[in-house]
Amino acid sequence: MEKVERVAAYIRVSTQEQHLHGISLDAQVQKIQQYADKNNMRIVEWYKDEGVSGRKLIKKRPELQRMIQDAEKGMFERILFIKIDRFFRSVAEYHECMKRIAPVVWSTTEEEYDLTTANGRMLVNMKLTIAEMEADQTGERIKIVNEYKASTGQPLVGTQCLPFGFRVGKDEKNGKKNVIKDPDDAPILEDLINYYMEVQSRRKTIMYAYSKYHLNFGQQQLKLLFNNSMLHGEYRGNPNYCEPYLDKETHERLMEINNSKNIKDNTKAERTYLFSGLLKCPTCGRPMSGSIGHTVKPNGRRFSYRRYRCSTAYTAGGKCDYGKSLYETTVEKLMLENVEHYLKGAKEEYELTNLPDEKVYLYNVDDINAELDRLNYSWRKGMIRTVEQYEKEHEELMDQLRLAKAERQETEPRDFSKADEILQGDWKEVYGKLDDDGKRQFWRSFVVSMEPDWDGPKNHKKLTNIIFL
Structure with missing residues (x-):
């Protein structure tokens, strides 16, 4: 039986390419995995540079740097990527990388190169030179389009990326x-x-x-x-x-x-409130705001503590009648003792209420991305004569792509893997060593929101309606 070769998989997509061509990391993953399975290869590690241009220096591509370091350690014998321009769009940076990873070789899933011959090496240099030139030309065209849009009062980004207001x-x-x-x-x-x-x-x-x-x-x-x-x-x-x-x-x-x-x-x-933005009022649903409370001990010593209250009840003319104050120490204690139980309950509820069913989509993402590829190819080759025509067709396709993604998001399954990953092993011991900023980030990393249930007996307080990432 032929020996299984240990390989690394490298995928890259720039923000510009995602916008113009609909190139995605997922599509590259699928092609590389299929190639590896077909050619008796085992992928030992994936390296994914998302939102990174192929023209960037090695030192500015974190996943590429990590892959080079692993290559120097001998973790794999070959690197896989779909096309040479996914690896580099710079001749100089490509050769610098080759010096560092030798004797590791590379292969592409969509192109064929023979690096053992002078002609093969020349072809690689030509492809890299062309890719470098195309990257420059695309950047220049995008700059022209953006300058035109700005001069005519048109948006360069969507509402979510515009300044507040x-x-x-x-x-x-x-x-x-x-x-x-x-x-x-x-x-x-x-x-x-x-x-x-x-x-x-x-x-x-x-x-x-x-x-x-x-x-x-x-x-x-x-x-x-x-x-x-x-x-x-x-x-x-x-x-x-x-x-x-x-x-x-x-x-x-x-x-x-x-x-x-x-x-x-x-x-x-400023004080750090561990659960700021996470606690919701159980009556009106608005966020509960953190504040400092004060009390005086029997010995006359003044004591300060962090608490959460419904700001609508206290600062908006009493429009909400939830007047309870939540001690931060109480909320923290409940989460530390019960968060795993809360997570288990959320999973069980989701499984009972979200049985799979077939969904027919109105828009086909692959078809739209193919149309975007054709449109941008025509624009790069000068087959579209006016900026207005390119802009109109591009906006129509991007609107369709947004609708396609939106209708899929509506039915995307919940994934509790983030919470599962964090709540492993001795996580409580690790948590205890964090400062307040670290603790705040800890909870926000896998919890979206939760509501207090303080209506029971004094010792039966609990948190409900917890939504996990």
Whole structure:
């Protein structure tokens, strides 16, 4: 029987390629696995560089670096990838890598090269040179498209990537997409700007945003928002890119305050609440906010503690009647003692209420990706003459792709593997060594939300409706 060869699998896709060509990591995984099975190979490790350009230096590609280190340790004899341009789009970086991984060889699943001959090595260099040139040309074309969009007031990204207070709209005159004020968020942003200019404190503004609107802003996030030129309607040199919140002079005053050395982040003064954003009010469903409570011991000593309360009940005119305060130590104790039991219950409930059934999809992802490939090939080869035609067809296909992904997400099975992975072995011992920031990150890494049930006897408090990642 032929010896099973130990191989490494390397896959890469840049953010640009995902957007333009619909290239995915999953598709590469499938092709490489099929090739390995067919050729009596065992994949000992997968290396996945997602959102990484093939033009990047080796030192800026973390998974490639890890693969090179493993090659130097002799973990495998061969590297698999689907095409040479998945490995590199730079001649110089390719040869640097080859020096470091020798005597490990490589193979592609979609192309054939004979590296034992001069002609074969020349072909590899030619392919890399062409790939390098195509990457440059694609980048130049995308830059042209983006410059055109910015100059005509069109969005370069979707609503979810725009600054707070803005969204993608549609120009009633020409039917093209544009950037408009978000009608839901505009009054909030205007209020936050006015409040910040009055108090001149990011920390106070963050607390104000959370207590009044239940919005969680970070220090840097708020600083970047207030410095964004779109607040006065300008973007990429277009002074009339979008509807402004402020005139330029007022925005310059805002930025002067925002960038002043007297404006301190005060991050050291902020307290870390372990379950901030995770606890939901069982009555109104809104997030419960963390605060500091104080009490005086019989010996006269003042004692402070962290607690959670429904902010709607305490700061919104009593619109919610849930007036209980939750000690953070109590919530933490319940989670440490019962989280594995809660997880088991969530799995059992999911299995009972989510029996599999057949689903017919309206959109075919593979067909849409194929159309995107054809469209972008025509654009690169100059077969599409105008930016407007390319943009119109590309937007239509991307809309279809978003709908296709959305209808699949509706029926995607729940995966509890993240929680299972974390709650293994001596996880409680590890947890006990974490600082408050680490503990907060620990819970947020696998819990989405939970509700308190404090209505039973004093010693029978529990947490319910826990949603796990």
